[in-house]
Amino acid sequence: MVKIIKTKLIWIFLSILGAVAFSTIALSQDESINALWFITAAVCIYLVAYRFYGAWIAAKVLVLDEFRETPAVKINNNRDFIPTNKWVVFGTHFAAIAGPGPLVGPTLAAQFGYLPGTIWILVGAVLGGAVQDMTILFFSVRRNGKTLGQMAKEELGQLAGKASLIATFVIMIILISVLGLVVVNAMKHSPWATSTVAATIPIAILIGFYMRFIRPGRVLEATAIGVTLLLFAVYLGGEIDKSETLRVYFDHGGLFLAWSIILYGFAAAVLPVWMLLAPRDYLSTFVKLGTIIFLAIAIAILQPDIKMPAITNFVDGSGPIFGGSLFPFVFITIACGAISGFHALISSGTTPKLIDNEKYIPMIGYGGMLLESFVAIMAMVAACVLEPGVFFAINSPVGIVGSDPSMVIQTINSWGFPVTQNQMDQLAKDVGETTLFARTGGAPSLAVGMASIFANAFGKNLLAMWYHFAIMFEAVFILTTLDAGTRVGRFMLQDILGNIHPKLGRTSWLPSTILTSAIVVACWGYFLYIGVIDPNGGVNILWPLFGIANQILAAIALSVGTAILIRTGRIRFAWITGMPLTWLAIITSTAAFQKIFSEDVRVGFLSAANSMIEKVNTGLLTEEKISIMNQLIFNLRFDAVITAILTIVLWLVIFDVLKLLISNKYKQFEAVN
Amino acid sequence: MFKSIWKFIRTLSGDDAYEVYLNNFTICVNHPDKQPLSRKDFYHQQLQEKWNKINRCC
Numbered sequence: 001m002v003k004i005i006k007t008k009l010i011w012i013f014l015s016i017l018g019a020v021a022f023s024t025i026a027l028s029q030d031e032s033i034n035a036l037w038f039i040t041a042a043v044c045i046y047l048v049a050y051r052f053y054g055a056w057i058a059a060k061v062l063v064l065d066e067f068r069e070t071p072a073v074k075i076n077n078n079r080d081f082i083p084t085n086k087w088v089v090f091g092t093h094f095a096a097i098a099g100p101g102p103l104v105g106p107t108l109a110a111q112f113g114y115l116p117g118t119i120w121i122l123v124g125a126v127l128g129g130a131v132q133d134m135t136i137l138f139f140s141v142r143r144n145g146k147t148l149g150q151m152a153k154e155e156l157g158q159l160a161g162k163a164s165l166i167a168t169f170v171i172m173i174i175l176i177s178v179l180g181l182v183v184v185n186a187m188k189h190s191p192w193a194t195s196t197v198a199a200t201i202p203i204a205i206l207i208g209f210y211m212r213f214i215r216p217g218r219v220l221e222a223t224a225i226g227v228t229l230l231l232f233a234v235y236l237g238g239e240i241d242k243s244e245t246l247r248v249y250f251d252h253g254g255l256f257l258a259w260s261i262i263l264y265g266f267a268a269a270v271l272p273v274w275m276l277l278a279p280r281d282y283l284s285t286f287v288k289l290g291t292i293i294f295l296a297i298a299i300a301i302l303q304p305d306i307k308m309p310a311i312t313n314f315v316d317g318s319g320p321i322f323g324g325s326l327f328p329f330v331f332i333t334i335a336c337g338a339i340s341g342f343h344a345l346i347s348s349g350t351t352p353k354l355i356d357n358e359k360y361i362p363m364i365g366y367g368g369m370l371l372e373s374f375v376a377i378m379a380m381v382a383a384c385v386l387e388p389g390v391f392f393a394i395n396s397p398v399g400i401v402g403s404d405p406s407m408v409i410q411t412i413n414s415w416g417f418p419v420t421q422n423q424m425d426q427l428a429k430d431v432g433e434t435t436l437f438a439r440t441g442g443a444p445s446l447a448v449g450m451a452s453i454f455a456n457a458f459g460k461n462l463l464a465m466w467y468h469f470a471i472m473f474e475a476v477f478i479l480t481t482l483d484a485g486t487r488v489g490r491f492m493l494q495d496i497l498g499n500i501h502p503k504l505g506r507t508s509w510l511p512s513t514i515l516t517s518a519i520v521v522a523c524w525g526y527f528l529y530i531g532v533i534d535p536n537g538g539v540n541i542l543w544p545l546f547g548i549a550n551q552i553l554a555a556i557a558l559s560v561g562t563a564i565l566i567r568t569g570r571i572r573f574a575w576i577t578g579m580p581l582t583w584l585a586i587i588t589s590t591a592a593f594q595k596i597f598s599e600d601v602r603v604g605f606l607s608a609a610n611s612m613i614e615k616v617n618t619g620l621l622t623e624e625k626i627s628i629m630n631q632l633i634f635n636l637r638f639d640a641v642i643t644a645i646l647t648i649v650l651w652l653v654i655f656d657v658l659k660l661l662i663s664n665k666y667k668q669f670e671a672v673n
Numbered sequence: 674m675f676k677s678i679w680k681f682i683r684t685l686s687g688d689d690a691y692e693v694y695l696n697n698f699t700i701c702v703n704h705p706d707k708q709p710l711s712r713k714d715f716y717h718q719q720l721q722e723k724w725n726k727i728n729r730c731c
Contacts, residue, residue: 078697080722091685092728101731168727175731217716220688273724274717281729286686335731342730350728484729491725507725550731 011051018044022122025310026115032305035381039299042122042377046370049126054366057131061565061573062138066359071144073356081145083356086363092354094368095285096346097133099481100179100474101336101550102376107442108543109333110383110391111319113311116330117380124331124338125373128580132554133343134365135561135577140348141358147349148557155563156656163649164556168345169492170642171549173520175342176265176485177527178542179478182441184257184532185539186471191250192432194257196237196468197475198250200280201264203229207279219282226283227290230476234469241432254532261482262525268483269490269517277483284477291473295378295450298457308384308391313415320396321440322540323602324594328587332547337376339580341553343369344560382449383442389419390427394445397537398438408437432464440537443474489520530635533628540602545639548591552650555584559657566657566664574661585654592647596640605640609633691715 021041025033058064075081084092109117140146146154149168153161187194207226211217240246252260268276317325322333336342347365355364383391392412401408409421428436431451436444447470454466491507493516498505504512531538561577598604601611612633616626683689691712698709710718 076697076701078694078701079718082697085684087681087685088687096728097730099729099731211716212713216713217691217719218688219686219690220683223686273720277724278720340731345727346730350726481729481731484724487724488727546731 011048014044015048018048025118028310032307034303035299035306035385036303038118038306038377038381039296042374045122045126046374049130050362050366050370053126054130054134054362057134057576058138058362058366061570061576062135062361064138064358064361066357068358070141070355070358071352072354075144075353081353084354086356086360089351089354089360090364090368093346093351093364094371095288096350097340097343097368098288098372098375099336100182100478101175101340101342102372103379103446103474104179104182104442104543105334105337105547106376106380107383107446108321108395108539109330110308110380111312111314111321111395112326112330113315114306114308114380114384115310116315116326117334118377120330120334121338121373121376121380124334125369125376128554128583129337129339129343129373130366130369131576131580132339132341132557132561133347133369134362135565136344136557137347137351137355137365138358138361139561139564140352141355141361145349145352148344148560151348151564152556152560152653155560155567156653156660160556160559160653160656163653164553164560165492166649167341167549167553167556167646169489170646171342171546171553172485172489172492173523174527174542174546174549176482176489176524177531178539178546179481180258180261180265180524180528181531181538181542182443183475183478184254184261184528185439185441185537186443186447186475187252187257188254188439189251189435190433191247192237192241192464192468193471193475194250194252195240195246196233196472197479199233199236200230200283200472200476200479201276203233204276204280204283207283208275211279211282212274222279223282223286226279227286230283230287230472231469234465234472237468238432238464255529258525258528258532262521262528264479265482265486265524266517266521268479269486269521270513273487277480277487280476280483281480284480287473288477291450291470292375292378295382295453298453299378299381302453302457304381304385304453304456306381306384307386308388312388317600317603320392320400322544323600324544324591328591328594329544331583331587332544332551332591334376335547335550335554337373337379339551339554339584341550341555341557344553344557379446382446382453384449385453386445386449387417387419387423389413389417390423390448391445392417393419393424394436394439394448395442396438397440397535397540399534399536401438403438405435405437430463431467433467438537440539442539443471443478447471447474486517486520486524489523490516493519527635530631534632536602541605541636541639544591544595545643548588548595548643549646551584551588552646555581555588555650556653558584559653562657563660566660571661571664581654581657585650588650589647592643595643605636605643609636609640612636690719 018041021037024037025041072081072083076083106117149161149164152164187197203226207222211222315326389412401411405421412419424436447467450470451463451466455463494505494507494512503509531542558577558581562574562581565574594603596605599607601608612629616629694715695709
């Protein structure tokens with residue numbers, strides 16, 4: 001009895017603490033606010049949501065059965081179906097879902113101020129993302145580990161199955177290109193960053209050989225060696241940067257770096273997994289985990305102040321980082337961290353084959369997403385501890401603020417964010433870079449934020465080391481996503497081409513491997529190339545496109561979840577997936593409509609293309625500029641078509657759900673009579 | 674205490690995957706004609722299995 005009262009009191013206390021912390025963030029009128037409030041609010045909200053909403057869905061809606069055999073136990077073939085320790089499943093699931101997305105999205109969305117993004121990360125994860133991950137995981141477990149595509153086909157029909165395949169492929173291509181762009185922007189004319197990132201490739205190959213031939217499968221010792229070498233590479237990069245003779249080899253413009261990444265991506269997709277992909281993944285997983293834990297500790301010790309205002313003037317859509325107003329673009333910019341359709345691919349097909357008891361589904365599905373959301377909150381904190389002036393100076397592309405430093409400073413000051421040129425020069429010098437202006441893509445500003453938190457907590461004179469460590473950390477697992485994504489794209493393509501010619505479908509046939517890898521790399525390489533030549537930085541176009549694609553995939557996953565709930569007689573609970581589905585349908589459709597038809601050239605693809613045509617027709621441009629313009633015009637129209645196709649596909653799937661809903665209502669009506 | 678933490682870290686990182694496999698093999702297969710894979714082959718098979726599907730996202 002006493003114990004029950006005690007637990008009740010603890011939950012009441014957590015709820016109140018969460019509410020207080022959240023209202024402190026939301027209602028703060030002060031100049032600055034302590035970052036600890038963000039962590040407190042997030043942790044309390046996650047705990048309460050997990051204990052009450054997550055557990056309620058698990059018990060009442062899904063009705064988990066701990067005595068029912070899971071596919072892993074039933075099939076147990078010691079290959080892909082393996083009953084696995086719940087913490088291992090949690091670890092592999094989390095490592096799979098949490099990539100660079102939750103770090104980049106919040107950083108970009110910080111242009112609206114800290115509040116909109118933070119609310120969406122918390123509310124979106126608790127009511128949307130975590131629900132999606134858990135329900136899809138559960139339904140896949142109950143269907144012997146079927147993939148999202150298979151479930152969509154069975155529950156909603158051919159079209160939905162195809163739709164999820166198309167959305168998956170599109171989102172993969174856009175994701176890889178935008179991540180490639182983030183890395184390119186971080187390495188542009190930075191010998192230190194470029195040499196460090198380049199060094200990660202031979203290090204990964206070395207570890208690959210070690211684990212394959214010298215000490216097979218010894219993950220921990222190999223990773224320890226690898227991480228030590230990575231840290232040494234960060235130090236070595238600094239020495240290369242200081243050497244006048246060596247630094248020229250690593251001082252490159254965007255186009256050269258883009259081509260290097262395209263070549264690298266092709267090599268990584270064709271080489272055997274043990275050589276590059278698998279060892280790199282081990283390294284990036286450990287570095288990622290270590291850095292995130294480190295960041296959480298540093299924030300807890302240091303309790304830095306948030307300097308970004310709660311809401312900026314850019315909610316009207318005039319923001320420099322990407323065009324578009326608060327609604328719907330904050331919900332598009334932050335996909336991973338709040339709700340991400342990509343997770344549904346991991347939650348079906350991959351993780352369900354490992355779970356050895358249904359009772360662990362809330363922890364893995366709901367809990368895994370909450371942890372990713374927490375990573376997004378920390379990224380938001382790291383972006384917002386910077387002086388807003390510094391934040392905007394780093395993240396504003398040349399196309400908006402110009403390339404002349406004094407002009408940049410003047411423009412940013414005119415927005416009401418004080419920053420001086422001395423301040424930027426000093427900061428660049430402190431982090432060991434020549435300049436930090438127009439380093440778009442989110443990675444550099446996140447690195448500056450993280451470096452300043454780390455440096456203040458663990459040693460101030462090491463700012464340059466921390467900065468390049470953070471860049472290396474982001475690059476390492478962005479490149480892992482790039483390798484893995486290219487490979488998955490290749491498999492999907494081989495699957496499709498197998499219908500045309502069976503030999504092309506064989507993943508072990510080298511000519512098919514080379515052909516399909518080349519096609520996939522060409523697809524994302526195209527968008528990466530356009531992103532690099534675009535004076536507006538590319539992120540302005542690519543990130544919203546990625547967000548729309550990812551949210552549409554989430555909407556398809558939620559449609560599948562809703563359909564299954566309706567079909568299995570749980571229509572009165574269909575709102576748990578129906579509610580986030582409705583919201584996603586609204587925001588993706590609004591965003592897609594604005595991206596295609598908006599009059600604002602920074603938002604609408606078509607109006608941007610038209611304004612470029614006008615510029616070309618004036619005849620004042622040089623030959624070279626006209627050629628770039630023509631490529632950009634084609635790309636903008638192409639993007640409009642992709643956006644339109646994805647949106648139409650989504651609505652066709654939603655109509656399938658509605659049809660099911662109506663026919664089901666009708667059936668119930670018949671049953672009553 | 675230290676031992677159990679170390680064991681947890683090994684399990685979580687997949688360092689003891691081969692031992693787990695051998696253990697499973699003796700319990701589940703237990704057939705005189707069937708030999709378990711060597712450490713090297715097991716690692717190779719495990720990687721192939723892991724990387725032929727979507728297991729990394731954004």
